[in-house]
Amino acid sequence: MGYWFIGKGQYALIDCLYMTVITIATIGYGEIIDMSGNSGGRVFTMFIALFGIGTLTYILSNFTAFVVEGELNxxxxxxxMEKVIKKFKDHYIVCGIEGVGFHIVNELSETKRPHVIVDIDRKKNRKDSRNLS
Structure with missing residues (x-):
């Protein structure tokens, strides 16, 4: 919209959007909207370039951190897990696998009754549920 205002509505919105995208993406195919002699337009273009590149860098670095830190997984x-949970019906929910919970889960497994284990420690939960007889 900035280029549209700078050009006082003489440029098509698609051309204005194109100018914005090639500026932010640092492609630089060339200006569709002539900025020579238009210092306001040049200042606006510099602002878009700096702000847009900074924003793009911020977004990409956060996305990379999101993937690298395992949050995507x-x-x-x-x-x-939510899809699996939606399919459950008529099942037992065992809260905590230590002590009595371990024996309850063992009994449910032996009798092949559907159950879900809810425990704060997911790693311990997985380890204990694999060791059940």
């Missing part, structure tokens, strides 16, 4: 794991 956690999100996929959680979605998969």
């Amino acid at each position: 956690e999100t996929f794991r959680r979605r998969k």
Whole structure:
């Protein structure tokens, strides 16, 4: 919209959008909207370039951190778990696998009754549920 205002409405909105995208993406195919002799337009273009590149860098670095830190895997794991949970009906929920909970889960497994284990420590939960007889 900035280029449209600078050009006083003489340029098509698609041309204004194109100028914005090639500026932010640092492609630089060339200006569709002539900025020579238009110092306001040049200042606006510089502002878009600096602000847009900074914003793009911020977004990409956050996305990279999101993927590298494993949060993306956690999100996929959680979605998969939610799909499985939606299919459950007539099942037992065992809260805590230590002590009595371990024996309850063992009994439910031996009798092939559907159950879900809810425990604060997911790693311990997985380890104990694999060791059940």
